[in-house]
Amino acid sequence: MADVPMKPQVNSDEVIKLLEGLFEEQIEKIEEAPTGKIKKVYFFQYKDKWSVIRFSHNDMEFKVEKYIQEALKVEKFPLPKFLHSGIYNNLYYAISEKVEGKPIHKLNEKELKYAMPSVMESLIKLHSIDTTPCEGYGWLDYNMSGTFNTFIEFLQSFFSKDQEGFWKGWYELFEKSFLDYSTFNALYEKMMELAKYCEGRKYLTHSDFHYNNIIINNSEIVGIIDWGKVSYCDYIFDIATIILEFPNYNLLEKFHTVYKKNNFDTSDFIERFLCAAICSSLDGMRFWAKFGRMDAYKSILNNILMILNKYDVAIK
Structure with a gap:
């Protein structure tokens, strides 16, 4: 197991404020994910579609996802579509589609x-x-x-x-x-x-x-x-x-x-x-x-x- 930092602390109000600055319309619903020992994770609904926003102390995982998407772009690989990434209050975040299953x-x-x-x-x-x-x-x-x-x-x-x-x-x-x-x-x-x-x-x-x-x-x-x-x-x-x-x-x-x-x-x-x-x-x-x-x-x-x-x- 890799060396693991403590989970970032970001509350739902902060997340909504961040998302409303990124999207044109109001976020319809937001839920904290029950899992995640390293990252803080929320599900949110926008225009009837559910997405995931993850917060981390570093952006290595997000860079790896982009690398894999590029390496397997000609293959049908089940990696949730990467939508957006950025920095919020010294934390890195990434938004991707939520998969249902x-x-x-x-x-x-x-x-x-x-x-x-x-x-x-x-x-x-x-x-x-x-x-x-x-x-x-x-x-x-x-x-x-x-x-x-x-x-x-x-x-x-x-x-x-x-x-x-x-x-x-x-x-x-x-x-x-x-x-x-x-x-x-x-x-x-x-x-x-x-x-x-x-x-x-x-x-x-x-x-x-x-x-x-x-x-x-x-x-x-x-x-x-x-x-x-x-x-x-x-x-x-x-x-x-x-x-x-x-x-x-x-x-x-x-x-x-x-x-x-x-x-x-x-x-x-x-x-x-x-x-x-x-x-x-x-x-x-x-x-x-x-x-x-x-x-x-x-x-x-x-x-x-x-x-x-x-x-x-x-x-x-």
């Missing part, structure tokens, strides 16, 4: 089955973006280059002790919460052992491809949102995220088949998946430990241990 985590098994081909097709398009002109790995900078020289350096940065923002002082969780150091470290060591299989594989990845960030309507993916964690790394990290969300649906084999058919490098597929799955699980474990949710923590831990056991991978 159901977040993927609310689909039942039958709905997911019918929607998965569309989800896979969108990931294939994203991961097909040519990254050869781009330097580095990890989080993107304003030149659309990665901020680390190697993938392993990027992976190590996830869980470094000294961080700022959201994860500042997170090592205290080992002493003040149920986050168990020996278990966490054993999983971390196994992840780093497997990292060699992901090194050198550079794709543009969403890096938060699940939950409310994937919007489905009539078995089609109509929107991929929240591009704040985009990075250059192995495409397997996006796949692992969605597989971990639906652990009982046997998606790994399906993804392997589709990616191989589309001429992606699928060598060492299991090892790469396990590296990504451990990374995602460790991040989730410390997140729920921070918020005191032992049930969610145990669920993630039990799931990753079950996956490792399935593939006969032991941790010390």
Whole structure:
């Protein structure tokens, strides 16, 4: 997970005032979005159409969206149309169309089955973006280059002790919460052992491809949102995220088949998946430990241990 600042504070009256300065007529309705841990998000209705305005401490995510729209302009890609961006009271904002549908985590098994081909097709398009002109790995900078020289350096940065923002002082969780150091470290060591299989594989990845960030309507993916964690790394990290969300649906084999058919490098597929799955699980474990949710923590831990056991991978 990237270093995360606190959510911007902007009330609805301020938003209405800003929007009325941008649009010709009065805003009909405005609602604060229930989600968003990093950005402040509002939905608003103007001329019978709903749009989204997002506020952030930096504009990197918005620049990435524009970059992706340009890179995939000849493809039909489910990125909500970008309408406007600017600065308000030292905060960056962006306005885009609101997509209507159901977040993927609310689909039942039958709905997911019918929607998965569309989800896979969108990931294939994203991961097909040519990254050869781009330097580095990890989080993107304003030149659309990665901020680390190697993938392993990027992976190590996830869980470094000294961080700022959201994860500042997170090592205290080992002493003040149920986050168990020996278990966490054993999983971390196994992840780093497997990292060699992901090194050198550079794709543009969403890096938060699940939950409310994937919007489905009539078995089609109509929107991929929240591009704040985009990075250059192995495409397997996006796949692992969605597989971990639906652990009982046997998606790994399906993804392997589709990616191989589309001429992606699928060598060492299991090892790469396990590296990504451990990374995602460790991040989730410390997140729920921070918020005191032992049930969610145990669920993630039990799931990753079950996956490792399935593939006969032991941790010390």
